[in-house]
Amino acid sequence: MRMEKGKSTIIQQLIIAAMMIILMMGFGVLMLLQQGGVVDFGPAAFYQFLTIHGTGMIGGAVLAATAIMWYFLNKYVKLSLSVLKLNIVLFVLGVVMIIVGVFAFEFSGSWTFLYPLPAISSGAWGTAGALTYLIGLQLVGLGLLIVLLDAGRAIIQKYGSLGKGLGWDVITGKKREQDAPPAAVVASTMVVIVDTAALLSGTIVIFMNIIHVINPAFTFDPLLAKNLTFAFGHILANSTIYMAVIAVYEILSRSTGRPWKSNKAFLIAWTMSTLFTMIVYPHHLLQDTVMPTWALIVGQVLSFANGLPVLVITAYGALMIVYKSGIKxxxxxxxxxxxxxxxxxxxxxxxxxxxxxxxxxxxxxxxxxxxxxxxxxxxxxxxxxxxxxxxxxxxxxxxxxxxxxxxxxxxxxxxxxxxxxxxxxxxxxxxxxxxxxxxxxxxxxxxxxxxxxxxxxxxxxxxxxxxxxxxxxxxxxxxxxxxx
Ligand code: HEM
Ligand SMILES: [Cu+2]
Known part of the structure; x- marks a missing residue:
């Protein structure tokens, strides 16, 4: 029996991600045992663990979630396998650099690397540590970005635009509900939109940090940096669930033999979560009193509602599709x-x-x-x-x-x-x-x-x-x- 195209790459990707996740859990355990007073590696090692754990877990989750999204989206649109493979190469290169930055050069500024922290470590780490870490992170981000751009291209080729990928023509009644894009396409379109925004913010702020580390005379607005950093981190971490949830739609519908319908309510929920996911990150900036009050209020209020539309529609859908389906x-x-x-x-x-x-x-x-x-x-x-x-x-x-x-x-x-x-x-x-x-x-x-x-x-x-x-x-x- 011949393997489906791309499946062995998907499997490789899952194995790398799973190995990373279990390894990072080890660092999580060490941190808790240290906080619990059972072991003592000293504070410097703790912050190295915190940095590698946060970065590695988000990285591993993103890599695995990308595999899920790619595998199912590829059933509806034509994706490039070489791009997927290139992503794995960039990911591994990036992770190696991150590990070297954290353990050989002792970078421990956490995965949120908040400007100007990478450059002012009070001697905890030097330029080499900050640079290897930041460049490694950029490589990982670049890998994801090309996969998303390829997905965006394929969705636009088949459906006409990203808006149509989200089913806007169905929401506005120009197209019938039966012809709505499949759930996997809707979710992937959302991820393409929000993660491209996240990665662009990330790239800008990582580059500004890199320049500042090399030449401290170059400075920039710390508040802008914080906004960009948390737009990057918040969206990226959140989007893992929106990629992985495609597995819920596809696997439950295959296991029950019932289709997961993208009806209007489903499409509206996804459009709302697309918007909310991008604008609620200011909930990380509540202590920054210099932020415009309206932005904090929007971030705060919408945080109630951030993932809720998609969560409710998915949880309800999952119960309905399973109910009396005779699923094994x-x-x-x-x-x-x-x-x-x-x-x-x-x-x-x-x-x-x-x-x-x-x-x-x-x-x-x-x-x-x-x-x-x-x-x-x-x-x-x-x-x-x-x-x-x-x-x-x-x-x-x-x-x-x-x-x-x-x-x-x-x-x-x-x-x-x-x-x-x-x-x-x-x-x-x-x-x-x-x-x-x-x-x-x-x-x-x-x-x-x-x-x-x-x-x-x-x-x-x-x-x-x-x-x-x-x-x-x-x-x-x-x-x-x-x-x-
Ligand atoms: C055995 C399982 C795990 C353990 C024991 C563990 C433990 C920890 C500990 C002790 C911290 C630091 C808490 C603090 O701020 O005092 C932490 C932070 C964190 N963990 Fe985990 N964790 C585990 C699994 C995960 C998983 C599955 C993920 C995501 C997929 C994850 C993502 C993170 C992130 C993003 C941070 C924040 C890092 C930061 O504040 O810079 N962890 N974890
Ligand atoms: Cu957040």
């Missing part, structure tokens, strides 16, 4: 269904936090990592491994066994453990990004660290399944060759 729950569909729960549950503490009253108390506490670990860890990560199991399930005799089902339960419980550890710490006012904790803050951190170890075991079992599949597949190929 396999690892892929189970993880995908679980991810909907993770995404929904993770948004609740985020919405709480975007209430100004709550934000006054919770801002910069571990409540914040609490909510994003829940929706990334139980949302995006579940979508990613759900996709992985799905990709493999029809291919071979290799079937998930008791161990995989055990891993499914372990994964669910332990990521909840990690998330609740953060939320509890936040509720008792533990600040985030602190290398050491007072004694009364340590217990939740230790609990989270132990949960994180169990989480790594669960993810390890997922990865082992995938590796078993790879080994089997190679065997199959050699058999094929022998026959040929």
């Amino acid at each position: 729950w396999r690892m892929g569909s189970s993880l995908i269904f679980l991810s909907m729960f993770g995404w929904t549950a993770g948004v609740i503490p985020a919405i709480l936090d975007s209430a100004i009253m709550v934000n006054h108390v919770m801002h910069n506490t571990k409540w914040v990592p609490g909510h994003f670990h829940m929706y990334m860890g139980l949302g995006v990560i579940a979508m990613l491994f759900g996709f992985m199991y799905y990709l493999v399930q029809n291919d071979q005799s290799i079937r998930p066994n008791q161990l995989d089902r055990f891993a499914f339960c372990l994964y669910t419980l332990s990521i909840l453990g990690v998330s609740f550890s953060f939320l509890t710490s936040g509720a008792i006012s533990t600040p985030r990004k602190f290398a050491t904790h007072f004694e009364q803050w340590q217990a939740p951190a230790i609990f989270g660290g132990v949960s994180g170890i169990f989480l790594m075991i669960a993810i390890g079992i997922f990865i082992i399944y995938f590796i078993r599949y790879m080994v089997n597949r190679n065997k199959d190929f050699s058999v094929e060759k022998e026959i040929a």
